[in-house]
Amino acid sequence: MTDTPDWSDRDGADAPRPALPVRRGGAPVSPQTAAVFGRPTGVDGSFGTRPEAAPQPQIAAPDPVLAEAFGRPAGGSGGLQRDPYAQYGRDRQEPAPADPWRDPASAAHLDGPALTEEAPEQPTEAGPKLGVRELLFGGRVHWWALVSLGIVALLVGVGGGLIGRWTAEAIPPLNSHSVSLNVDDSAAASSDIAKVAKAVAPTVVVIEVRTAGGGGSGSGFVVDKLGYIVTNNHVISLAANDKNAKLEVVFDDHKRVPARIAGRDVKTDLAVLKVDGVENLTVSTLGDSSKLEIGQPVIAFGAPLGLDRTVTTGIVSAVDRPVPLRPDAVSDTDAVINAIQTDAAINPGNSGGPLVDAAGRVVGVNTAIAATGGGSIGLGFAIPIDEAKPITERLIADGKVTHPQIGVSAATVRNDKVFGARVKDIASGSPAARAGLKENDVITSFDGRPIEGADELTVAVRMSKIDEEVKYTYWRDGRTFDGKITPVSD
Structure with missing residues (x-):
C-alpha cells in the first residue's frame, strides 16, 4: 500500500502541492484516428495554420434516413427546431377559404342574387272538344287514319268473340243452376x-x-x-x-x-x-x-x-x-x-x-x-x-x-333372487301367524295365482273365500316352501 503524502502544514494552512508524475500508456493510436484528431503535418504547436497541401479527412455522406430525421428541413431558417405541424416531403398548400367574401385577398366579382324566384307556370286552356261529326266530316283526321282505326276495331271485336267462344267451350262454368244432389233415402243397414x-x-x-x-x-x-x-x-x-x-x-x-x-x-x-x-x-x-x-x-x-x-x-x-x-x-x-x-x-x-x-x-x-x-x-x-x-x-x-284377509301387510320385492310380496308385518293371532309365516318371507303364489307384487297379493286374497283353506308358496332364506292358509273375515 502506498503512503499518501501529507501536503498540509501543522497549523492547517495549505502547502504548495508538487506536480504528480504523468504516466502514459494504453493501446497505440491508429493512423486513422491520428489523421482525424492529430496535428496536421508540419504543425508543432497547439495553434497554427493548417498547410494548404495537408490532406483532409474524408467523411462519408450520412444515411438518407438519418439525414431526413435529424437534418435541417429544406428552406428552413437554419435552426434545429422543427415545426411540429410540418409535413415534410409534401408541398404545403394553404386551404382556399370556403367563403370568398371572408377572404381579404379575394378579387371582386359578381355573384347571383340572394334569392331566386321561379316564375309560375301559366295554366293552359283546354281547346275545343273534338266530336264525332268533326272527327268524321270535319277534316281534322285523315281518311286513311279513320279506315285503319275501323279495321283495328273490327279485328279486336272478332278476336275477342273467338276467344270468348273458345274459353266457354274449353273451361266449364264455376256455378250452375242445373245441379241437384242425389240422396238415398232408403233405410241404411244398421251395424x-x-x-x-x-x-x-x-x-x-x-x-x-x-x-x-x-x-x-x-x-x-x-x-x-x-x-x-x-x-x-x-x-x-x-x-x-x-x-x-x-x-x-x-x-x-x-x-x-x-x-x-x-x-x-x-x-x-x-x-x-x-x-x-x-x-x-x-x-x-x-x-x-x-x-x-x-x-x-x-x-x-x-x-x-x-x-x-x-x-x-x-x-x-x-x-x-x-x-x-x-x-x-x-x-x-x-x-x-x-x-x-x-x-x-x-x-x-x-x-x-x-x-x-x-x-x-x-x-x-x-x-x-x-x-x-x-x-x-x-x-x-x-x-x-x-x-x-x-x-x-x-x-x-x-x-x-265383508272381505277375506290373512292379517299381513306386504311390499313388492323384485331382485335377482325372487319376485313377490315380502311380508312386513304379521298381526298377532291372524291366519298368517297360525300358518307359520314370518317377517321377510316372500309370498310367490296364492290360491294358484302367481304373485309378483303386493297389489297382486291383495287381489288374490280378496278373491278367495272366507273360512276356506287355500294353498300358497313362499320363499325364505333362498328356499321355497309350500303352505296352507285359511282367510278370515275382515
Whole structure:
C-alpha cells in the first residue's frame, strides 16, 4: 500500500502541492484516428495554420434516413427546431377559404342574387272538344287514319268473340243452376255396434252430485226394476260424506230423479244407488267376464266430461291387471281392482258406466284410466262383472260387504333372487301367524295365482273365500316352501 503524502502544514494552512508524475500508456493510436484528431503535418504547436497541401479527412455522406430525421428541413431558417405541424416531403398548400367574401385577398366579382324566384307556370286552356261529326266530316283526321282505326276495331271485336267462344267451350262454368244432389233415402243397414248402442243406452244413467263446495258427475247402469243402479264408490263419495249433498240420477230420456245410497264398498270401489217411483225401467243384461279373451271387441258407455249418451269402442287389451286406487280429496276409495284393460276411450265421467261385449251384455264396470295429461291414452280399466255381481248383491241385501284377509301387510320385492310380496308385518293371532309365516318371507303364489307384487297379493286374497283353506308358496332364506292358509273375515 502506498503512503499518501501529507501536503498540509501543522497549523492547517495549505502547502504548495508538487506536480504528480504523468504516466502514459494504453493501446497505440491508429493512423486513422491520428489523421482525424492529430496535428496536421508540419504543425508543432497547439495553434497554427493548417498547410494548404495537408490532406483532409474524408467523411462519408450520412444515411438518407438519418439525414431526413435529424437534418435541417429544406428552406428552413437554419435552426434545429422543427415545426411540429410540418409535413415534410409534401408541398404545403394553404386551404382556399370556403367563403370568398371572408377572404381579404379575394378579387371582386359578381355573384347571383340572394334569392331566386321561379316564375309560375301559366295554366293552359283546354281547346275545343273534338266530336264525332268533326272527327268524321270535319277534316281534322285523315281518311286513311279513320279506315285503319275501323279495321283495328273490327279485328279486336272478332278476336275477342273467338276467344270468348273458345274459353266457354274449353273451361266449364264455376256455378250452375242445373245441379241437384242425389240422396238415398232408403233405410241404411244398421251395424252391430249401432244395434248394441240402441239396446244398451236406456239402461245407462248419469249420476250428479252437488255440494255447497262443488260437485261431480259419473255414470251408472240399472240392474233391477226396483230401481237399483250400480256405479263406482268414488263417484258418490262426496254425497256419502256430506249429508247436505244432493244426489240425482238422469235417465236416457232426460228424466231427473233423486237417488239414495243403498250401500258402498271402499275396498272394491263399488256402490249401489236406489231410485223410487220410476216405472218401466230397462234393466242391463249381465255377461260372464271370465270368458273374455284378449282382442275381443268391447263397447264403453257413459258420460265422459259430462257428455251423456257417449259410446266408444275398442278391444280387451289385457285381463287380471291389478290396479291400485288410492284415497284423494274427493274419494275415500282405497282398493286394488283385478281389472279388465281396454283401449276403448274412457275419460273422467265414464266411471261407473257399463263395459259391454258385442252382444250387449255387461262384462265390466268402467272405473279408472292411465293418463299422462288427464285424458284417455288407450289404457282404461274396468272391474270384472264376475267380481262386481256378488258384491252388488250383498250391498243390495245388507248395505255392506265383508272381505277375506290373512292379517299381513306386504311390499313388492323384485331382485335377482325372487319376485313377490315380502311380508312386513304379521298381526298377532291372524291366519298368517297360525300358518307359520314370518317377517321377510316372500309370498310367490296364492290360491294358484302367481304373485309378483303386493297389489297382486291383495287381489288374490280378496278373491278367495272366507273360512276356506287355500294353498300358497313362499320363499325364505333362498328356499321355497309350500303352505296352507285359511282367510278370515275382515
